[in-house]
Amino acid sequence: MEDKSIVVIFLDDDQKPVGEFVSPVNFELDTRKLVDGKHLLRVISKDPTGKEGIRLIPFEVKNGPAIAIEGIRENAVVDGVVPLMINAYGKGDQKKFLITGSETPQSIPAFLWILVIGFLGWSLYYLITYASLTEQ
Structure with a gap:
């Protein structure tokens, strides 16, 4: 024991x-x-x-249920009524995976709506142009 190092482990500010x-x-x-x-x-x-x-290792514990919030971000500046969607679900134990409630529903992002509307507009333009060319 005299020729080996001693390791002492502390957690947070405990003496x-x-x-x-x-x-x-x-x-x-x-x-x-x-x-x-x-x-x-x-x-x-x-x-x-x-x-x-000495070695200091900061870490974060998240054993409790996961919480997902849509509609507000950290440090956001808001006014009026802010609609929020909140989902909380536990992970279960580490031997069994819980599928029920473990997925958070999310709204469709605005850029995807823009792409869909743009594609539909282009398709409509193409169809009208094609129809007017075939009539001649």
Whole structure:
């Protein structure tokens, strides 16, 4: 043990370590015990000579149901009545995939409407032009 480094793992601002291990370490972080949001994993290593190194790893936990919102974006400036479509669905457990409710319906984008209307207009122009040429 004297010739190996010690690894101490901290989570967020906790003063009490999650664990202290002899290097190399195989460690499983159970995010189901953490609240959703941003967290910080601090890994401190101490080599046999007493020197220390630190590594900070920011990460985000999203164990709760996924939430999809259409009709407003982050930091948007809005006024009047804003229609929103909100869908929330859980992922289930990791052994079984839930298909029910896992897809969020979305409206058709404006550029697609423009393309369809443009194509229909061009088609109508083509048909009228073709019909007028065949009558002659």
